[in-house]
Amino acid sequence: MADKTNELKLAFAEALSKVNTMEELENLRVEYTGKKGYITGLMQEMKNLSPEEKKVFGQTVNVLKDEVNEKITEKREELKKKELEAELARMPEFDISMPPTLKRGSYHPITLVQRQCEEVFKSMGFAIEDYSEIVTDYECFEALNIPKDHPARDMQDTYYLENGQLLKSHTSAAQNAIYKKYKDALINEGKPIKAIFPGRCFRNEATDACHENTFFQMEGVMVDKNISISNLIFFMKTMLSEVFQKDIKVRLRPGFFPFVEPGFELDISCLICGGEGCPSCKHSGWLELCPCGMIHPEVLKAGGIDPEEYTGFAFGLGLTRLAMMKYGIKDIRDLNSGSLKSLSQFTDDK
Ligand code: DAH
Numbered sequence: 001m002a003d004k005t006n007e008l009k010l011a012f013a014e015a016l017s018k019v020n021t022m023e024e025l026e027n028l029r030v031e032y033t034g035k036k037g038y039i040t041g042l043m044q045e046m047k048n049l050s051p052e053e054k055k056v057f058g059q060t061v062n063v064l065k066d067e068v069n070e071k072i073t074e075k076r077e078e079l080k081k082k083e084l085e086a087e088l089a090r091m092p093e094f095d096i097s098m099p100p101t102l103k104r105g106s107y108h109p110i111t112l113v114q115r116q117c118e119e120v121f122k123s124m125g126f127a128i129e130d131y132s133e134i135v136t137d138y139e140c141f142e143a144l145n146i147p148k149d150h151p152a153r154d155m156q157d158t159y160y161l162e163n164g165q166l167l168k169s170h171t172s173a174a175q176n177a178i179y180k181k182y183k184d185a186l187i188n189e190g191k192p193i194k195a196i197f198p199g200r201c202f203r204n205e206a207t208d209a210c211h212e213n214t215f216f217q218m219e220g221v222m223v224d225k226n227i228s229i230s231n232l233i234f235f236m237k238t239m240l241s242e243v244f245q246k247d248i249k250v251r252l253r254p255g256f257f258p259f260v261e262p263g264f265e266l267d268i269s270c271l272i273c274g275g276e277g278c279p280s281c282k283h284s285g286w287l288e289l290c291p292c293g294m295i296h297p298e299v300l301k302a303g304g305i306d307p308e309e310y311t312g313f314a315f316g317l318g319l320t321r322l323a324m325m326k327y328g329i330k331d332i333r334d335l336n337s338g339s340l341k342s343l344s345q346f347t348d349d350k
Contacts, residue, residue, distance in 0.1 A: 004042065025079060043061055046058060128196055139177065144175065171217040178221060183304045193224070195221055212335070218316075226311065232293075257291060260314060263291065266315075272325070289322060293313065295312040
């Protein structure tokens with residue numbers, strides 16, 4: 001019997017030396033120490049021995065079993081180490097002790113204008129709110145006085161999820177939640193609602209120099225007693241002159257949006273061509289920058305605010321457009337291109 005244990009020990013050592021993968025190792029383990037393995041088999045043979053022999057043989061087999069287990073554990077560690085080394089060898093070399101020769105990353109032009117706008121509005125007492133990119137049909141349309149089958153939905157075709165939710169087609173989708181969040185302070189404490197909410201928007205859009213399927217807007221609302229169009233114009237003008245740091249030619253013309261009444265288009269004179277006409281402004285010399293208006297009574301009602309008592313204005317600033325104007329970016333597609341060559345030019349302009 002002692003010979004048998006010895007033989008098994010040698011055979012195991014030989015087999016182990018040929019193991020190269022975790023899978024082979026596992027097979028070997030099962031072959032020797034598994035329920036039907038050689039070592040278990042040896043134990044079963046003991047039943048024919050005398051009690052004295054059983055004791056001695058039992059000990060020998062146990063020692064063998066421990067040794068085999070130990071060797072398997074060692075081999076497993078060795079294989080793991082090898083796997084790691086092979087993986088590291090496949091990775092590109094990267095020396096963390098090297099001095100940084102690459103330039104620092106830069107802020108995206110849209111981030112830059114967004115922050116500038118936030119600063120301006122913050123200084124005028126507006127709260128800055130973040131809102132989800134996935135919204136419900138109610139938030140994006142119904143609560144904004146755009147019922148199902150309303151033609152205004154045609155211009156806002158977007159991407160739908162299987163559960164019926166959608167990628168927001170405009171930042172106005174957050175209006176309802178903002179009214180609900182702040183209405184109690186307005187009604188009970190007389191605190192006006194003043195909030196801006198920048199965000200990424202999506203539309204099913206054929207792309208060209210001035211259209212993208214993914215773009216940024218910054219929505220703003222102000223609700224209180226006696227808010228009028230003059231308040232709206234004041235805030236818009238202040239914001240634009242702060243952002244551009246110069247007087248900007250603007251024009252206000254009527255515009256239709258179901259969630260405002262009256263509604264306006266606030267255009268600025270195209271800064272790329274100086275108003276002469278170019279592809280960025282569709283050769284009109286003007287750029288629609290900030291549609292706005294007085295919040296529709298139905299929209300206030302949906303937000304839990306009594307339109308008999310309160311009025312407000314809302315605007316949806318095109319942050320992407322604003323960035324293009326401010327930095328003279330001619331093609332909107334550059335902004336989503338990820339091209340560091342075009343985007344990193346604005347690093348120092350914070
Ligand atoms: N949400 C509109 C759009 O993306 C823009 C807009 C128009 C927002 C008028 C407003 C507004 O807040 O008052 O087309």
